[in-house]
Amino acid sequence: xxxxxxxxxxxxxxxxxxxxxxxxxxxxxxxxxxxxxxxxxxxxxxxxxxxxxxxxxxxxxxxxxxxxxxxxxxxxxxxxxxxxxxxxxxxxxxxxxxxxxxxxxxxxxxxxxxxxxxxxxxxxxxxxxxxxxxxxxxxxxxxxxxxxxxxxxxxxxxxxxxxxxxxxxxxxxxxxxxxxxxxxxxxxxxxxxxxxxxxxxxxxxxxxxxxxxxxxxxxxxxxxxxxxxxxxxxxxxxxxxxxxxxxxxxxxxxxxxxxxxxxxxxxxxxxxxxxxxxxxxxxxxxxxxxxxxxxxxxxxxxxxxxxxxxxxxxxxxxxxxxxxxxxxxxxxxxxxxxxxxxxxxxxxxxxxxxxxxxxxxxxxxxxxxxxxxxxxxxxxxxxxxxxxxxxxxxxxxxxxxxxxxxxxxxxxxxxxxxxxxxxxxxxxxxxxxxxxxxxxxxxxxxxxxxxxxxxxxxxxxxxxxxxxxxxxxxxxxxxxxxxxxxxxxxxxxxxxxxxxxxxxxxxxxxxxxxxxxxxxxxxxxxxxxxxx
Amino acid sequence: xxxxxxxxxxxxxxxxxxxxxxxxxxxxxxxxxxxxxxxxxxxxxxxxxxxxxxxxxxxxxxxxxxxxxxxxxxxxxxxxxxxxxxxxxxxxxxxxxxxxxxxxxxxxxxxxxxxxxxxxxxxxxxxxxxxxxxxxxxxxxxxxxxxxxxxxxxxxxxxxxxxxxxxxxxxxxxxxxxxxxxxxxxxxxxxxxxxxxxxxxxxxxxxxxxxxxxxxxxxxxxxxxxxxxxxxxxxxxxxxxxxxxxxxxxxxxxxxxxxxxxxxxxxxxxxxxxxxxxxxxxxxxxxxxxxxxxxxxxxxxxxxxxxxxxxxxxxxxxxxxxxxxxxxxxxxxxxxxxxxxxxxxxxxxxxxxxxxxxxxxxxxxxxxxxxxxxxxxxxxxxxxx
Numbered sequence: 001x002x003x004x005x006x007x008x009x010x011x012x013x014x015x016x017x018x019x020x021x022x023x024x025x026x027x028x029x030x031x032x033x034x035x036x037x038x039x040x041x042x043x044x045x046x047x048x049x050x051x052x053x054x055x056x057x058x059x060x061x062x063x064x065x066x067x068x069x070x071x072x073x074x075x076x077x078x079x080x081x082x083x084x085x086x087x088x089x090x091x092x093x094x095x096x097x098x099x100x101x102x103x104x105x106x107x108x109x110x111x112x113x114x115x116x117x118x119x120x121x122x123x124x125x126x127x128x129x130x131x132x133x134x135x136x137x138x139x140x141x142x143x144x145x146x147x148x149x150x151x152x153x154x155x156x157x158x159x160x161x162x163x164x165x166x167x168x169x170x171x172x173x174x175x176x177x178x179x180x181x182x183x184x185x186x187x188x189x190x191x192x193x194x195x196x197x198x199x200x201x202x203x204x205x206x207x208x209x210x211x212x213x214x215x216x217x218x219x220x221x222x223x224x225x226x227x228x229x230x231x232x233x234x235x236x237x238x239x240x241x242x243x244x245x246x247x248x249x250x251x252x253x254x255x256x257x258x259x260x261x262x263x264x265x266x267x268x269x270x271x272x273x274x275x276x277x278x279x280x281x282x283x284x285x286x287x288x289x290x291x292x293x294x295x296x297x298x299x300x301x302x303x304x305x306x307x308x309x310x311x312x313x314x315x316x317x318x319x320x321x322x323x324x325x326x327x328x329x330x331x332x333x334x335x336x337x338x339x340x341x342x343x344x345x346x347x348x349x350x351x352x353x354x355x356x357x358x359x360x361x362x363x364x365x366x367x368x369x370x371x372x373x374x375x376x377x378x379x380x381x382x383x384x385x386x387x388x389x390x391x392x393x394x395x396x397x398x399x400x401x402x403x404x405x406x407x408x409x410x411x412x413x414x415x416x417x418x419x420x421x422x423x424x425x426x427x428x429x430x431x432x433x434x435x436x437x438x439x440x441x442x443x444x445x446x447x448x449x450x451x452x453x454x455x456x457x458x459x460x461x462x463x464x465x466x467x468x469x470x471x472x473x474x475x476x477x478x479x480x481x482x483x484x485x486x487x488x489x490x491x492x493x494x495x496x497x498x499x500x501x502x503x504x505x506x507x508x509x510x511x512x513x514x515x516x517x518x519x520x521x522x523x524x525x526x527x528x529x530x531x532x
Numbered sequence: 533x534x535x536x537x538x539x540x541x542x543x544x545x546x547x548x549x550x551x552x553x554x555x556x557x558x559x560x561x562x563x564x565x566x567x568x569x570x571x572x573x574x575x576x577x578x579x580x581x582x583x584x585x586x587x588x589x590x591x592x593x594x595x596x597x598x599x600x601x602x603x604x605x606x607x608x609x610x611x612x613x614x615x616x617x618x619x620x621x622x623x624x625x626x627x628x629x630x631x632x633x634x635x636x637x638x639x640x641x642x643x644x645x646x647x648x649x650x651x652x653x654x655x656x657x658x659x660x661x662x663x664x665x666x667x668x669x670x671x672x673x674x675x676x677x678x679x680x681x682x683x684x685x686x687x688x689x690x691x692x693x694x695x696x697x698x699x700x701x702x703x704x705x706x707x708x709x710x711x712x713x714x715x716x717x718x719x720x721x722x723x724x725x726x727x728x729x730x731x732x733x734x735x736x737x738x739x740x741x742x743x744x745x746x747x748x749x750x751x752x753x754x755x756x757x758x759x760x761x762x763x764x765x766x767x768x769x770x771x772x773x774x775x776x777x778x779x780x781x782x783x784x785x786x787x788x789x790x791x792x793x794x795x796x797x798x799x800x801x802x803x804x805x806x807x808x809x810x811x812x813x814x815x816x817x818x819x820x821x822x823x824x825x826x827x828x829x830x831x832x833x834x835x836x837x838x839x840x841x842x843x844x845x846x847x848x849x850x851x852x853x854x855x856x857x858x859x860x861x862x863x864x865x866x867x868x869x870x871x872x873x874x875x876x877x878x879x880x881x882x883x884x885x886x887x888x889x890x891x892x893x894x895x896x897x898x899x900x901x902x903x904x905x906x907x908x909x910x911x912x913x914x915x916x917x
């Protein structure tokens with residue numbers, strides 16, 4: 001208990017029934033035992049009653065060889081054309097034209113008449129309702145104790161478009177969408193392996209969101225997969241609207257600002273991670289897939305590193321790493337040097353900064369704080385506002401305020417430059433969550449630098465290293481393969497070796513199958529080979 | 533509760549300390565040069581006149597500049613102890629004097645004559661001073677140099693610093709940094725030296741010139757090496773990185789060539805004959821012809837042989853002049869004594885007590901091998917037709 005118990009108690013709030021009803025894990029579970037009556041009209045009105053007769057509920061009653069039948073569906077979730085061509089037409093028209101009444105109408109319905117790819121049989125009302133609410137067409141038949149579910153899902157979806165937040169110059173331009181089936185397809189299309197596994201889960205008492213755990217059974221370590229499965233099945237909330245909901249429930253250390261789970265909207269990136277033995281978690285309703293386990297160096301890798309020639313990729317990656325350190329430490333370094341270690345600056349620069357700071361009313365730390373907060377606010381405003389307005393904000397913020405503040409002598413030009421470089425550097429980090437973590441950590445560093453100078457900066461850095469070394473993601477050390485050090489795995493950390501040298505998968509994900517490239521594939525002429 | 537308290541105390545530490553030794557940059561007066569002069573009044577209390585040169589950054593940078601504002605300020609104060617005086621000087625300057633970026637230390641000839649050990653103690657003790665400050669001996673008054681014409685760099689102290697850095701171009705001044713100066717002073721068998729600086733009046737303008745070398749015995753200034761002798765010192769101590777030598781044309785004594793020293797290596801050897809040390813200097817230099825009067829035939833081997841001989845002669849002359857001067861004064865800036873000490877400590881123990889006399893009769897053999905390696909972009913000279 002202790003401190004943490006006290007804090008949670010405060011946020012629990014007052015109220016009588018504050019715990020989940022254990023006997024009712026979903027909203028439909030009270031109909032778990034409920035079976036169909038066999039009377040179409042009775043069942044139909046029962047369904048109507050349960051769902052509250054909403055305007056989008058369609059119950060089409062018809063007769064099939066004189067037997068009363070009904071198709072239950074939610075308008076908008078089903079593809080009307082499929083319903084007409086695959087269900088209603090065969091049952092109502094073709095049956096009448098072509099055939100005599102069969103002995104067992106139900107059997108013929110299921111085996112002969114329905115021109116639908118996916119058909120399921122359900123016994124209880126809860127399964128039936130869940131399927132209908134998920135977009136399937138439920139078929140009820142008079143005197144029949146079971147119902148049929150025909151898949152005719154088809155609702156308005158966003159088509160597969162370019163991933164908005166992970167743009168590449170070279171590489172596939174497909175991104176995940178909000179529909180989980182499209183997303184699994186995008187993955188399946190890239191790996192035609194029989195070992196690709198999609199394990200489906202439904203999470204959320206009210207939302208009953210589809211979640212799929214994807215992994216390659218011949219590569220991924222079963223312990224990691226099992227851990228993912230366990231952590232996901234623990235979750236018991238009302239709804240999952242985005243994969244971020246899941247992330248907060250399954251990450252290792254909730255008090256760590258550094259992200260321990262990667263997310264991506266690029267199917268190629270997800271597949272690349274599957275191939276390294278990681279597990280991808282797809283959530284219905286969001287284009288962002290979670291990837292676990294994640295290590296710190298991975299947050300600085302972009303898909304493009306692997307598509308461009310390795311020289312280019314490495315150059316970009318080194319710049320990104322440099323940008324991370326700038327985003328993390330530049331303002332605090334500036335404050336520390338300006339207020340404690342003036343002897344460290346080259347004289348000419350010192351004279352320059354002196355001149356730009358003369359007349360500035362605030363100490364360097366306050367000045368930096370003002371600028372950093374102004375910058376963060378500006379960035380946030382730019383993200384939230386509609387695009388055309390966002391442009392105006394950046395013009396007003398960056399050009400007018402920046403210029404005016406310097407001319408009025410409220411901030412120094414050197415500080416504006418420092419903050420601007422820091423801002424640009426933080427945008428160069430490909431993972432947004434890592435960039436934000438670095439930005440938050442930066443404020444702490446600034447306070448340390450303002451109170452202790454270089455000494456404080458070193459304390460902050462040491463704390464950062466300890467923090468990172470202490471973090472784990474699904475049992476994998478966060479700093480792997482740097483700490484614990486694995487020399488062969490350095491082939492894809494700070495720099496990436498050419499593909500023909502990346503012969504094995506990273507060891508820290510403990511893959512079942514290590515080798516990924518045949519040895520001796522270096523192109524070009526080898527010694528003793530005949531030149532052609 | 534205990535945990536909360538502990539956490540609060542730990543976090544509180546940050547704020548209880550109160551930013552020890554924090555200084556805002558704009559509260560600092562950036563001192564670029566410090567000078568010491570003899571105060572003419574002659575009183576012990578006001579024995580020295582200390583001067584500092586502080587830059588005025590807003591006049592130096594494009595920002596608040598213009599307006600005819602001088603980019604530097606000179607502050608003076610008289611006193612006996614260095615640090616006391618400078619602290620008192622702070623009572624006259626609004627900003628705190630900050631010495632970490634000091635570049636040059638100017639000491640007037642008169643002050644240097646009385647010995648520097650007490651004055652330099654301050655620089656050794658104060659953490660703000662860098663060891664790479666240049667020490668220069670002023671021919672005249674340091675205060676006058678602070679007002680010299682700095683040219684494009686705008687601040688005289690910076691001008692002196694740049695001049696000292698570029699003095700390798702002529703190799704006519706024995707440049708030295710504060711740390712090395714003090715080291716040479718404290719070491720056995722070697723005396724410190726420092727370059728000279730002087731104001732030259734040209735068309736009513738006070739130009740600054742860094743040249744020649746001041747010689748010391750222990751910490752007391754004793755005399756000057758002229759330009760050629762200074763170069764001799766630099767060649768012998770392997771500190772030379774350039775310098776122009778004028779060589780007479782071996783075929784026509786009326787014409788001259790200028791040769792720039794490219795590379796030089798002096799090797800020292802100690803020989804003891806009848807308990808007397810003999811130092812042999814073997815100098816190998818390489819030079820480039822940079823200017824020729826009336827042309828020479830460079831296609832012949834003989835030309836180079838003769839030129840090499842002439843060049844060697846001239847280098848040798850510089851070295852001998854330097855040696856003669858040290859013999860005359862009895863100072864040892866090249867560290868011949870230290871060399872004997874290292875090579876033959878026993879011998880050094882015998883002669884060290886009257887080394888000052890010994891050096892006047894020390895036999896030094898100088899052998900110079902000079903070589904002209906290039907003739908510049910062309911071998912031929914301009915021949916008007």
